[in-house]
Amino acid sequence: MSLYRTELRRLAKRRFTRWMSLLGLLVLALVVIGVFFTNEKIDAAALAKAERAAEQQWQRDVRHNAQYRAECDEAKAAGTAQAQDFPQDCASIQPPPREAIATRWFLPSTFDFRQNFGDTLLPLTAILALVGFVVGASFVGAEWNTGGMMNLLLWRPRRLTVLLTKLAALLTGLVALAVPTTLLWFGSFWLVAVFRGSTAKMTSGAWQSFALTGLRGLVLALVTATIGFALASLGRHTAMALGGVIALMVVGQFGLGILLAMAGVRFAEAWLLPTYAVAWMRKKVTLEDWNTCQATYFGECKPDTLEITWQQSSVLMVVGFVVILGAALWAMRRRDIS
Amino acid sequence: MPAVLEIEGLRKTYRSRRRGTRHALDGFDMRVDEGQVHGFLGPNGSGKTTTLRTLLGLIRPDGGRMTILGHEVPAALPAVAGQVGAIVESPQFFPHFSARETLSLLAGAGEVPQHRVDEVLELVGLRDRAGERVKTYSLGMKQRLAVASALLKNPKLLILDEPANGLDPGGIREMRTLTRSLAESGMTVVLSSHILGEIQLICDSVTIISLGRRVAFGPVEQVLAQHSSAAVRVRLEAVTDLPVAAEALTRAGIRVTGQADHLMLAGVDKPATVTRLLAEQGLYVSELAPVAVDLESVFLELTATAPVPGQHRQVDQSTKVGGAGQPGTAGGGWGA
Numbered sequence: 142m143s144l145y146r147t148e149l150r151r152l153a154k155r156r157f158t159r160w161m162s163l164l165g166l167l168v169l170a171l172v173v174i175g176v177f178f179t180n181e182k183i184d185a186a187a188l189a190k191a192e193r194a195a196e197q198q199w200q201r202d203v204r205h206n207a208q209y210r211a212e213c214d215e216a217k218a219a220g221t222a223q224a225q226d227f228p229q230d231c232a233s234i235q236p237p238p239r240e241a242i243a244t245r246w247f248l249p250s251t252f253d254f255r256q257n258f259g260d261t262l263l264p265l266t267a268i269l270a271l272v273g274f275v276v277g278a279s280f281v282g283a284e285w286n287t288g289g290m291m292n293l294l295l296w297r298p299r300r301l302t303v304l305l306t307k308l309a310a311l312l313t314g315l316v317a318l319a320v321p322t323t324l325l326w327f328g329s330f331w332l333v334a335v336f337r338g339s340t341a342k343m344t345s346g347a348w349q350s351f352a353l354t355g356l357r358g359l360v361l362a363l364v365t366a367t368i369g370f371a372l373a374s375l376g377r378h379t380a381m382a383l384g385g386v387i388a389l390m391v392v393g394q395f396g397l398g399i400l401l402a403m404a405g406v407r408f409a410e411a412w413l414l415p416t417y418a419v420a421w422m423r424k425k426v427t428l429e430d431w432n433t434c435q436a437t438y439f440g441e442c443k444p445d446t447l448e449i450t451w452q453q454s455s456v457l458m459v460v461g462f463v464v465i466l467g468a469a470l471w472a473m474r475r476r477d478i479s
Numbered sequence: 480m481p482a483v484l485e486i487e488g489l490r491k492t493y494r495s496r497r498r499g500t501r502h503a504l505d506g507f508d509m510r511v512d513e514g515q516v517h518g519f520l521g522p523n524g525s526g527k528t529t530t531l532r533t534l535l536g537l538i539r540p541d542g543g544r545m546t547i548l549g550h551e552v553p554a555a556l557p558a559v560a561g562q563v564g565a566i567v568e569s570p571q572f573f574p575h576f577s578a579r580e581t582l583s584l585l586a587g588a589g590e591v592p593q594h595r596v597d598e599v600l601e602l603v604g605l606r607d608r609a610g611e612r613v614k615t616y617s618l619g620m621k622q623r624l625a626v627a628s629a630l631l632k633n634p635k636l637l638i639l640d641e642p643a644n645g646l647d648p649g650g651i652r653e654m655r656t657l658t659r660s661l662a663e664s665g666m667t668v669v670l671s672s673h674i675l676g677e678i679q680l681i682c683d684s685v686t687i688i689s690l691g692r693r694v695a696f697g698p699v700e701q702v703l704a705q706h707s708s709a710a711v712r713v714r715l716e717a718v719t720d721l722p723v724a725a726e727a728l729t730r731a732g733i734r735v736t737g738q739a740d741h742l743m744l745a746g747v748d749k750p751a752t753v754t755r756l757l758a759e760q761g762l763y764v765s766e767l768a769p770v771a772v773d774l775e776s777v778f779l780e781l782t783a784t785a786p787v788p789g790q791h792r793q794v795d796q797s798t799k800v801g802g803a804g805q806p807g808t809a810g811g812g813w814g815a
Contacts, residue, residue: 143588143590144587144588147588148588150584151584154576283573284573287572287574289571289572291537291571292585292628293585294537295535295537295560295567296585296589296632297560298535298553298556298560475539477537477538477539478532478538479532479537
């Protein structure tokens, strides 16, 4: 227990931990501020203004349509080469109905908590995962690099206990950062919705859904932090984790993405990790293959689809978590410390 | 006197596809008795640090047996770690923490009362600089901090690898005094150092290692005595008489090495024999001095690492014991 408390103290005392946490919070604050200032509340005046704009747009479309119809009739009557640029039957050129131009298109951006808040949990999770990853990698990587790990093992010669205690301290620290941050995130966007949008239709089911998404985000951040920690411990240097991720992203994701696109592989995104992260957060991602066409009874062309579910993502996360952490523990137990 | 540290037949082999097999420790033995200051000497790459790391559980041995305070290690290391303070090789600390923070975190991890932090900072002379970041410290100050961290546990066995490294002359003397006073208080100290004059001054006993094997061990006086060559330096009034003198002494069965202005004699039982022999030849001695052997010369002789003019000795070029014609040990063995 004393080792755990000491490692928590060590984590909190590290400048890198403090700066990265602060930087993460700053980015999140900027997102909230940005959303606040790019949205506004819809009142009767804004609604009337939007209706006027929709009406004006419809009238412009009707005028253009009539002009186009006239040009078509003229070209057909003259029998010029330009006639081929128009439909065969000029009668098919009809003005759009008034309801085709929706008033909401002309409304200013507004923050509907029920509709929009779920999407904001994605950047929150991304920032928390990034902070968790680099702080986790640095927490153990710097210890290896500066000889701190060796010093610690002279005091506590139980290698696995030391490594797992450090990990436990890291994850505790991340939870301590993530939970208040997530609560602040909820609160901040609630205020954004109150002053710059709407908080209507927030049922208990909607709250439950957001809470579960937030929880999945926390789990993703914890898994990412553990992987960063384990990679840095494997390489005994922070750069091992950071370099590994850059290599994975550049070679394994961008490179693989380009290669799969060139090879014309169906559902290429199914091979890319971010797809699974998004599926984990949104519970489902539907990939579409527009190269195939499934004709419907109404003559529409619908692409083939592939669904990536959060359950599939969870299998991938568990496998990655177990393999990388297992390798780090094995190396910690077996390799000499010099 | 009971042994605090015993090592028998310790082996560690490194295998590499490119560099082949290297025996870092090749059946190494060591024994340190309670309350002693024990010098652990060896040339660079001889296996000193590997021995200490293996003893402390940082390196997995390939064979052999080790005990600390009567407990088999590394199995019982968690049980005895609280009684062993150690610094291994150069001191390494997190550069952005202060000395006090560094020691406080170690004390927390080792369940040592926090008041020990100030005690050891006072002991190593860092009290007034304890709040500064370690990255601002000189090598000598880091060395003091390392010693402080090893002393934090108030250990029964203190292992110091090159503790005087980077210390100023005053610091070296303080370290010597500290080591002696710790030993007087009942602490057993193992001191690895290349400053052989210091070792000779501080240590009760020594172990000399070369290429992973012990080449000498025992009380310092005993090791010196066993490797004393009974050498005598002779100068004559006239340098031109040296060849005649050398011939006369050689005829008498004395091994003579001629130098520019003097002769070095070996195998001389009684210096008076030399004066008598030379006087018979009408040669008059201006200086006749027995050459005292010191630990440095014994070390260089045993490890065959004395510099030779015109040659550049490589790290692994030193003596390995066990073969015919190799230097022997100064007696004793496991449990001796």
